[in-house]
Amino acid sequence: MRFNVFKNTVLLFVFVMISCASKAKSKLITKNKTHFSIKNDSIITVGANQIDAYLPLLKGKHVGIVANQTSVIFTKKDSIFLVDPETNETQFEKEFYRNTHLVDSLLSLKVDIKKVFSPEHGFRGRIDAGEFVKDGIDTKTNLPLISLYGKNKKPTKEQLEGLDIVIFDIQDVGVRFYTYISTLHYIMEACAEQNIPVLILDRPNPNGHYIDGPTLEIENKSFLGMHPIPLVHGMTIGEYAQMINGEKWLDKGSKCEIIIIPLKNYTHNSFYSLPIRPSPNLPNxxxxxxxxxxxxxxxxxxxxxxxxxxxxxxxxxxxxxxxxxxxxxxxxxxxxxxxxxxxxxxxxxxxxxxxxxxxxxxxxxxxxxxxxxxxxxxxxxxxxxxxxxxxNKLQQQIVAGMSETEIKDTWQKDLELYKKTRSKYLIYN
Known part of the structure; x- marks a missing residue:
């Protein structure tokens, strides 16, 4: 079974291509269909694609998974063509990647997935920002869906009961107020309390090549920012999980057992174009x-x-x-x-x-x-x-008429301190 998570996006893409092509002398038609386009360097291999590295960890285990529409395994390259029906000559060609959802793939490999935990925007990634996500049943797999953006943001003991391991595989964008890293914190905290290891399948950070912005003051902690990090933190999910443990940010300074499947051929300077929108309002x-x-x-x-x-x-x-x-x-x-x-x-x-x-x-x-x-x-x-x-300083600075340069100067001491802390947890150059 395949998840057609971006069927509408693909149809829109094909429609636009056909519309543009209709202005040419010859009428063009689509020959092949595919899921989505991708512009990132194909040598980057995401953690989810390294099945041989983590499948042995799941055999014989009762598995929970934190996932959304980005939790996919890329299967193969394909192409889409616009061809001239009279001459049958190719007028347009573009490479694409097909994918299968991680949940589908693991089920086909007989992994015993017991439940799916869904973050903000839901398992299918279609729910508005800030809108509560309800518990339910996934109609494609009949797996129970447990919302981590509804009644509770941290899994309860009862919700984790019976699980031997929890997988975390969600595409992040490297910004503090993007709530997936807060979900990561609560997953790690809850699993630490129940002695359940967390398997993290790492993915690139599209904003991972720089660090910038004001650092959170802990008195302003919320689900939009739980840790004293800059607004743009420059880490992947795997690296960030190591920082959460290392800086003792979990309740009572506890530590979660984490297993990271790192990216291959990735550095923080790698360009990576997300093939699937990570949330409804980040389309490109x-x-x-x-x-x-x-x-x-x-x-x-x-x-x-x-x-x-x-x-x-x-x-x-x-x-x-x-x-x-x-x-x-x-x-x-x-x-x-x-x-x-x-x-x-x-x-x-x-x-x-x-x-x-x-x-x-x-x-x-x-x-x-x-x-x-x-x-x-x-x-x-x-x-x-x-x-x-x-x-609260930033609003005060803007109201006071400070320039951008003047405001950014006030961030630098905290940014330098953060960079030293961050360096201890980096997996990639």
């Missing part, structure tokens, strides 16, 4: 690259592209000065955003879909938006902004 490389910067708008009343097809690639609000912000758009309810900010209201802002930004997070858009708000009292949702920033 550009959104993932801009997310550390535009994600701060989540703590304001500015719309960051939710309710459009360019999530985290634009921002705007009705109260931004329209004499300065000429770009307009209107958020509507859509996949991943039933209730976007300023739904059905014209927003004035900026289009960043072609913005070149690499290796830094920037405050320039948040500062510019604040300075050019027609009513600044509408701008901040103070508690939420503090949770995203990890500090």
């Amino acid at each position: 490389d550009q959104s993932i690259k801009l997310y550390p910067s535009l994600g701060l708008f989540e703590g304001t009343n500015i719309n960051a592209g939710r309710g459009t097809e360019f999530q985290f690639q634009r921002y705007g609000a009705p109260f931004l000065d329209k004499t300065i912000f000429k770009f307009t758009y209107t958020p509507i309810a859509n996949f991943g955003a039933k209730y976007p900010k300023h739904k059905n209201v014209t927003c004035y802002g900026k289009d960043l879909k072609d913005e070149e930004l690499n290796g830094i997070m920037t405050l320039k858009w948040v500062i510019e938006a604040y300075q050019n708000s027609t009513d600044k009292s509408l701008f901040f949702n103070t508690d939420n902004f503090t949770k995203h920033a990890g500090t």
Whole structure:
């Protein structure tokens, strides 16, 4: 059984290609179909693909798995063609990867999976940000689904009962307020309490080539940030799990037994384009690259592209000065955003879909938006902004009119300290 997790995305891709091709002299048709495109270097091998390394650890065990739509094994390259039906000549060709979901693959290998734990956005990754995920049954496998973003974010003793090992395989994007690393913390903490090992199948961090942003002050701890790390932390899930253990961040300083299946042929400078969107509102490389910067708008009343097809690639609000912000758009309810900010209201802002930004997070858009708000009292949702920033100082600095350079200077001491700590837990160069 295969999980067609991105059927709609593929159909849209094919439709766009056909639409563009229809403008040519010859009408083009699709010859083959496939799942999704991938631009990362094929020599990078994710942990899930190294079945021989971890299958022996699962034989004869009762297994739980923390997974979502990104928890896949890449099976083979394929291609999609647009061909001229008159000459049968290929007019377009692109390589793709097929995949099978990890749960399907393990079941086919007779691994005794007892239950699936689902993080924010759910097992299929279609639930809105912040929306509770309900327990249930997976209709494809009949496995029980236990939500870690509903009644509880930490598995209970009863939910872990009967398990011999728990697998964690979720694609992260390397940003502190992206909640999958908080789920990792709670999985490790609960498993440590029950003496259950956690098997981590590592995946690349698409923002893993740099470290930036304010460091969380522990008094501002929340599910949007549980540890004193910068906003962009520069670690893979496997490395981060080692840091959680090593820095004794689990309750009572306990330590979880972790087994990491590391990536092959990966460094922190490797370019990696995610083949599957890690959550509903991170649809492509550009959104993932801009997310550390535009994600701060989540703590304001500015719309960051939710309710459009360019999530985290634009921002705007009705109260931004329209004499300065000429770009307009209107958020509507859509996949991943039933209730976007300023739904059905014209927003004035900026289009960043072609913005070149690499290796830094920037405050320039948040500062510019604040300075050019027609009513600044509408701008901040103070508690939420503090949770995203990890500090209440950032809002104070922006309101005080400090420049981006001046604000970033205040981060440097903490960043240097963090880099020294991080170096102890790195698996990759």
